[in-house]
Amino acid sequence: DTEVTQTPKHLVMGMTNKKSLKCEQHMGHRAMYWYKQKAKKPPELMFVYSYEKLSINESVPSRFSPECPNSSLLNLHLHALQPEDSALYLCASLPPGQGPNEQYFGPGTRLTVT
């Protein structure tokens, strides 16, 4: 298995809803990432989990809550979102080993907040 999967592909939610995004990889990667991407813009880093521990939080509002239950799974819990949170949410993972390496990206979840 050499891919990062994300579910759901599309999500429409109201501002009072609670929903979760899911990301999985079974490549034994050491770090997992959440990015937010607006149209025609580069991905913006939100969170990084390294060896299942939160290592980077880019001052993301608390209405986004990440969770890493195990080394293969990454969740992003959403609550009380705003319309400006509508975007493509990308998950990525980083192979093990010393030094930098390329990140593997999932297909993303397109989120619409109404």
Added chain:
Amino acid sequence: AQTVTQSQPEMSVQEAETVTLSCTYDTSESNYYLFWYKQPPSRQMILVIRQEAYKQQNATENRFSVNFQKAAKSFSLKISDSQLGDTAMYFCAFHGQGGSEKLVFGKGTKLTVNP
């Protein structure tokens, strides 16, 4: 902090021709990795090519090659024999070796290949 600059927001090229996308970066690190990622419309972001800064030889992957000028901090991507499937956003990205797990992206270049 590292920065990555892509000075061409949009480019177009005719099918079968060659196009070069520009990328410059700024860093004080001596060793790092550079990447070009491709994101087709409504499709997944995939790695096109990577370059390790300590390697002088320019990376090549089939029709894709880079011109890596370390002293000038330049990392351009050349696409030869352009195909319609090359139409995509292209992001240049930097990953340092200073312990950070962050990937620093440029703003992207939208490439359109015309038939």
